[in-house]
Amino acid sequence: MRKAIKIENLTVFYREMLVLDRISVTVNAGRITGIIGPNGSGKSTFLKGILGITPVKQGQVSFFGNSFEKFRSKIAYVPQRESIDWDFPITVSEVVEMGRIIPKKWWVRTTSADKEIVKETLEKVQLSEFSTRQIGQLSGGQQQRVFLARALAQEAELIIMDEPFVGIDMVSQEAILTIVCKLRDAGKTIVIVHHDLSVVARYFDDVILLNKKLIASGAQEDVLKPENIEKAYGMTFLLDKQ
Amino acid sequence: MENDVLMVLTACSVAIPASLLGVLLVSKSLVMVGDAISHAVLPGIVVAYLLSGTRDSGPMLLGAAVTGFLTTFLIDFLKRKWQIQEDAAIGFTFTFLFATGVLLIALFAGKNSDLDQECVLYGDLETSILDQVVVGGYLYGTRAILQLLPLTIVLLLVIVFGFKGWKIWVFNPDFGSFIGIPVRLFHLTLMLLLSIHAVLSFESVGVILVVGLLVLPAATALQFSKTLSRTFYYSACIGIISCILGVLIGKWINISISPLIVCVNGLIFLVSVILSPFRRKTGQEQNAANPGFQEYKN
Numbered sequence: 238m239r240k241a242i243k244i245e246n247l248t249v250f251y252r253e254m255l256v257l258d259r260i261s262v263t264v265n266a267g268r269i270t271g272i273i274g275p276n277g278s279g280k281s282t283f284l285k286g287i288l289g290i291t292p293v294k295q296g297q298v299s300f301f302g303n304s305f306e307k308f309r310s311k312i313a314y315v316p317q318r319e320s321i322d323w324d325f326p327i328t329v330s331e332v333v334e335m336g337r338i339i340p341k342k343w344w345v346r347t348t349s350a351d352k353e354i355v356k357e358t359l360e361k362v363q364l365s366e367f368s369t370r371q372i373g374q375l376s377g378g379q380q381q382r383v384f385l386a387r388a389l390a391q392e393a394e395l396i397i398m399d400e401p402f403v404g405i406d407m408v409s410q411e412a413i414l415t416i417v418c419k420l421r422d423a424g425k426t427i428v429i430v431h432h433d434l435s436v437v438a439r440y441f442d443d444v445i446l447l448n449k450k451l452i453a454s455g456a457q458e459d460v461l462k463p464e465n466i467e468k469a470y471g472m473t474f475l476l477d478k479q
Numbered sequence: 480m481e482n483d484v485l486m487v488l489t490a491c492s493v494a495i496p497a498s499l500l501g502v503l504l505v506s507k508s509l510v511m512v513g514d515a516i517s518h519a520v521l522p523g524i525v526v527a528y529l530l531s532g533t534r535d536s537g538p539m540l541l542g543a544a545v546t547g548f549l550t551t552f553l554i555d556f557l558k559r560k561w562q563i564q565e566d567a568a569i570g571f572t573f574t575f576l577f578a579t580g581v582l583l584i585a586l587f588a589g590k591n592s593d594l595d596q597e598c599v600l601y602g603d604l605e606t607s608i609l610d611q612v613v614v615g616g617y618l619y620g621t622r623a624i625l626q627l628l629p630l631t632i633v634l635l636l637v638i639v640f641g642f643k644g645w646k647i648w649v650f651n652p653d654f655g656s657f658i659g660i661p662v663r664l665f666h667l668t669l670m671l672l673l674s675i676h677a678v679l680s681f682e683s684v685g686v687i688l689v690v691g692l693l694v695l696p697a698a699t700a701l702q703f704s705k706t707l708s709r710t711f712y713y714s715a716c717i718g719i720i721s722c723i724l725g726v727l728i729g730k731w732i733n734i735s736i737s738p739l740i741v742c743v744n745g746l747i748f749l750v751s752v753i754l755s756p757f758r759r760k761t762g763q764e765q766n767a768a769n770p771g772f773q774e775y776k777n
Binding site for chain 2: 252285288289290309310312314316320321322324325326327328331332335338340341343344347370371
């Protein structure tokens, strides 16, 4: 199986605190990989670390054998809800249009071909009728789909989503997962950070279980065994579930 | 009459760039930093004045740029390296620099000089229009207008050409730095323009009231617009309207004009909040208040 992301010895500190301890793991290409762990286990930091958003203490990361810099244009990142200012005066189609920006030439005007792609991607996530709405006027699930549309507009090979299912309803969750599965079937690699185990079992192909350290990784059915889950979440979680 | 027009134009020359800068400050929640910079340029102005002995704009601008960057750097340094909470870092930086400036004036600038505390703090629109540029018998405008006009043009160019970048810088900087847009450069550019604006406008409106011109038109515009370009446009219009109203009312009841302009702006803001179609809330509040509600409605 092709390796989409290869991570070696990733260590991240926040202030004086060790957040991630020497994590070495690989993400397979053409699959949906879930990064799972309890709150505060360093999942988001892990993402931000491999994407160069958060400074890392040590570690090497390669994307399809390339450095991040070389592969950057083929990666799409769907941020966590809290990092977005929902009051900002921006319309749905403007957000999706961001996906068409050429990073080294961010001042270049949007072409009509770009506009066409924006339109198509909004159709794909079923938000065409909302294209002129201000982003804050949408529901949580719709907002998440807007960001997924931006990732689609980027025509990325690797799509990384940070907690996309927080605070959204079941209908939107299903809608997002359906799109994600279609993307996987089209050969894209998808990485999703997620904090609980509910949806995981059905949709994720591979799982990376984290809690400051790497607990386990591999095919979903191999990783999500009681002993691994206990290691990541502790006894209380298991008792709650039972 | 000619003086009134000159007064409106001078006020507008401060208010227009302020209202444009303000859009970026308010939507990025950097109002406190804007406040800090407009105060913290004071020691820069004073040192430049003491060294050059004139109030020419060259040395002043240099002084402002240096102190503006010093402020940005200090806030950032305290926040990141010493892990001091942001509001405390801002509070410390600008009060400390501002106080240093006030002391420098008291110690060195002397009572008879051009630079006194009153002027720096409150500005004086009425006297600043007396500083006119007349070449060959023709009145070209007040010094404030001629100094702020180039800044406004530069600012407009920066906004227009960097528009996509500004949008990302405010709305989703993580995405920006991720795809490789120099978001830090945008931050520094804004801080530099802000420092220059603070220096060029302090004679007319003073370092305290200029914050009102930065914040209020932009905050008002944000109540009504759903795109960034319209916010800029509305904000500038509100800035201009408040200047005209301020001068008219000030002449009518014979009262100091720059505080009046800020008051008018404040009232427009209050009315706009009441009438706003969105009644802007934070996204979290909105979603907590009606989780999934719109999903069903639509």
